[in-house]
Structures are given as C-alpha cells and as structure tokens.
Amino acid sequence: MRTQVGIVGAGPAGLMLSHLLHLAGIESVVLECRSRQYIEDRVRAGVLEQGTVDLLIETGVGERLQREGLRHDGVWFSFGGRRRHIGFPELTGGSGIVVYAQQEVVKDLVQARVAAGGQIVFEVEELSVHDLDSKLPKIRYKKDGVAQELICDFIAGCDGFHGITRPSVPAGVIAVYERIYPFAWLGILAEAAPTSDELVYTYHERGFALFSMRSQQVTRLYLQCTPDEDLSQWPDDRIWEELCKRLSTQDGWAPGVGPVLQKGVTGMRSFVIEPMQYGRLFLAGDAAHIVPPTGAKGLNLAVSDVRVLSQALEAFYKSGREDLLGQYSANCLRRIWKVQRFSWWMTSMLHLFPGADGFDHRRQLAELDYVTSSRAGMTTVAENYVGLPLD
Numbered sequence: 001m002r003t004q005v006g007i008v009g010a011g012p013a014g015l016m017l018s019h020l021l022h023l024a025g026i027e028s029v030v031l032e033c034r035s036r037q038y039i040e041d042r043v044r045a046g047v048l049e050q051g052t053v054d055l056l057i058e059t060g061v062g063e064r065l066q067r068e069g070l071r072h073d074g075v076w077f078s079f080g081g082r083r084r085h086i087g088f089p090e091l092t093g094g095s096g097i098v099v100y101a102q103q104e105v106v107k108d109l110v111q112a113r114v115a116a117g118g119q120i121v122f123e124v125e126e127l128s129v130h131d132l133d134s135k136l137p138k139i140r141y142k143k144d145g146v147a148q149e150l151i152c153d154f155i156a157g158c159d160g161f162h163g164i165t166r167p168s169v170p171a172g173v174i175a176v177y178e179r180i181y182p183f184a185w186l187g188i189l190a191e192a193a194p195t196s197d198e199l200v201y202t203y204h205e206r207g208f209a210l211f212s213m214r215s216q217q218v219t220r221l222y223l224q225c226t227p228d229e230d231l232s233q234w235p236d237d238r239i240w241e242e243l244c245k246r247l248s249t250q251d252g253w254a255p256g257v258g259p260v261l262q263k264g265v266t267g268m269r270s271f272v273i274e275p276m277q278y279g280r281l282f283l284a285g286d287a288a289h290i291v292p293p294t295g296a297k298g299l300n301l302a303v304s305d306v307r308v309l310s311q312a313l314e315a316f317y318k319s320g321r322e323d324l325l326g327q328y329s330a331n332c333l334r335r336i337w338k339v340q341r342f343s344w345w346m347t348s349m350l351h352l353f354p355g356a357d358g359f360d361h362r363r364q365l366a367e368l369d370y371v372t373s374s375r376a377g378m379t380t381v382a383e384n385y386v387g388l389p390l391d
Ligand SMILES: Cc1cc2nc3c(=O)[nH]c(=O)nc-3n(C[C@H](O)[C@H](O)[C@H](O)COP(=O)(O)OP(=O)(O)OC[C@H]3O[C@@H](n4cnc5c(N)ncnc54)[C@H](O)[C@@H]3O)c2cc1C
Pocket: 008, 009, 010, 011, 012, 013, 014, 031, 032, 033, 034, 039, 043, 044, 045, 046, 047, 102, 124, 127, 158, 159, 160, 161, 162, 163, 164, 266, 284, 285, 286, 287, 293, 295, 296, 297, 298, 299, 302
C-alpha cells in the first residue's frame, strides 16, 4: 500500500490531521490499534479553546458542536469558602470557551473522514515504523492477522503518550523535559445536572477540587488525591462527601449529587520533547507533550500542532517548499512552552504540595486573591484559558 501521509493513532491529533490534509487535497491513511467504538466512548477532555472551536467550525466539523456545546464566558475560582468570577469576553476581545466532550469531537471527525471516503484502519496490531530518515518511510502492522506494509512520503506520530512512534526515534536525537507532580486527580463522571453554568476551580485545605461538566445532564468532577490512590477505598458516598466538603461555598452553592457513571485516577505530569521531528517522522499531540489537566489544554495543543503540520505539508505538496516542515518543531514548541507554563502555574497555585506549610498556604491564597481581583491578573488567566493566538 502507498499513501502520502501515514498517520499513527486516531485520537484528536491523528483524526484532525487527516481531515485537514483531505481539505488540502492530500491523501492519508490513519492506523489505530483500538476499535471505532472504543475511541468514540473514551472519556477524557472537554474544554475547547476559542481557536479550536473556530477551526472545527471553519473546516465543516462544528455543526453538532454549535448545537450541543456549552459556551462559557468565564470561570470561577473558589478559595476561603468564597467564589470569584473571571469573565472572558471583556478581557480577551470577545473570546470564550466551549465545553464539548473529547469523545464527541472524535465521533464528529471519524464521521467526517468516513463520509469523505477517508481511510481509517481500526484494530491494527504490532505496528512499527521504519526508514524514518529516508524519503520513503514505512509503517508495518498486522490487520486480522495478516502482515501489511504502508509506504509513505511522511509519517505523523499521533499515537499519544504511550505510543510507539516516539520510542522509535534513535537514542540521543530527542531531549526530554519533564516534571512529575506528587499528586493525581480522582475523576468521576456523574449523572447530575450541573449546578453552575461555568467551571469552578477550588483551592481548599483538604486539597484541590474541580467542578466541571460535559453536557446539560452530566457533571465531571475531580479531587486531588495521591498518585497511587486505591480506587477501591473510594465508594461513591465517600467521593460525594469529599467533593461536597471541598466544593461547597458560604453562599450555599454545592455540586448536584447523582449516580456515578465512571471513575478513575489520572496522574499529573508536564512533559515535552525537543525536537518533535526526526527525518520524515513528525510527532504531534500527546506523543510529543503532556500537560497537567488543570489548564484544560491537552486536546487543544494536539489540534494546534496538527494545524501547523498540515500547513507545512500543504506548502510541500503545493509548492515544493520544505522550509515550513523544517520549522514545524520550533513553531509548535513556542506555543507548547507557553501552554506548559500556564498549566504548571495553575497546578502550582491550586494544589496542596506535600510538606507545604503556613507560608505556602498564605502565599497561594494571596495569589488567588490577586488574580481574581486585579484586571492584569484576571487578563492573564482569561487570555491563556481561552487560548493564546495561533501564530
Ligand atoms: C486518561 C486521560 C484523561 C484525560 N483527561 C483530561 C481531562 O480531563 N481534561 C483535559 O483537558 N485533558 C485530559 N486529557 C488529555 C487529552 O485527552 C489529551 O491531551 C488528548 O487526548 C491528546 O490527543 P492525541 O490525539 O494527541 O492523543 P490520544 O487521544 O491519546 O490518541 C492517541 C491514539 O493513538 C492510539 N495508539 C496508541 N498506540 C498505538 C499504536 N501502537 N498503534 C496504533 N494506534 C495507537 C490510541 O489508541 C489513541 O487512539 C486526558 C488524557 C488521558 C490519557
């Protein structure tokens, strides 16, 4: 088999790249180790930056998002038992965010690719990449037990943090910059109508908590916990009791309680590789970087990477230009490091760190007081949260 761009992974990065390339008249094949149903049911992120929303709409995959997505014009920070609001449009020239679950974005992209006759091969096995430093890199895999080879002009590694493309780059080429946090998030999805129209980020002496939502009927809530937290010690009643203690505010606001649909523990890590390219392999999304989820940026970064990559590939195929491909890594990393900084800062400001003392507690409260009362502080939060401009 032969294609122009072989894409490993049908997450948001791989699917969006395939969609953008199709619009530019470039052929691609997406290879995914899971089933279609599995990737369409996988619950993960849900906050879309303004730029992500605009791109989905402009490229024709935003119809359901516009109908079902929940537009948010601000966010709440809660500390000392009180909530303070930061409004986005007035601080950012009109931008906001939309809450629309990642699995819905995935469904819309899969449907668009299938409708356009695009090739997504699900449930591939034993995938490996070869000849990355040649002009004809190859992807080998098995489908239904039969060995296959896909010869490409380029390979896009969009296979997430645990994928195989990043480890296929020879040792010594890539530098890793990493921070692992001494806590994790215990997250639940609950059948309970949201009691706040916007997200509530809470700093509490018992630990961080986040109130968020995925639709008009479903809330998504998180508690700071230990990285090795044993979920079997957390029956639903205990989770709700802890969430209510941390999230409830003096004005009587509290999360709505309902049946827990899913629960899990997510580790917290900042991770970046440099460069994001080796030969004709280009890495994008979680394959190249991870942010702690506090800033709600993982999905958005995946989309902004593949936007840059699709433009570089389009310049190559339309005018033979290789300069944008050469600049792919540097162009993405400028944005990635700003987003890493914001995600690290939000995480540091809102969580309890082991060994923190009264000084740290008062410093964090003062920082929250500042960023929720000064126009400069609120603008910093707002412009990063809705997404820095794509340059
Ligand atoms: C458990 C979890 C929870 C998260 N929760 C949140 C959240 O609450 N809020 C938030 O903002 N962000 C969250 N994120 C981050 C966000 O979901 C990711 O940043 C986003 O999914 C990145 O998209 P991606 O396409 O780069 O990678 P992924 O979505 O990981 O997609 C990679 C794809 O590659 C496939 N793949 C892997 N290996 C192979 C292989 N060898 N061969 C073929 N295919 C392969 C995978 O099955 C997957 O479909 C979460 C991430 C995880 C892992």
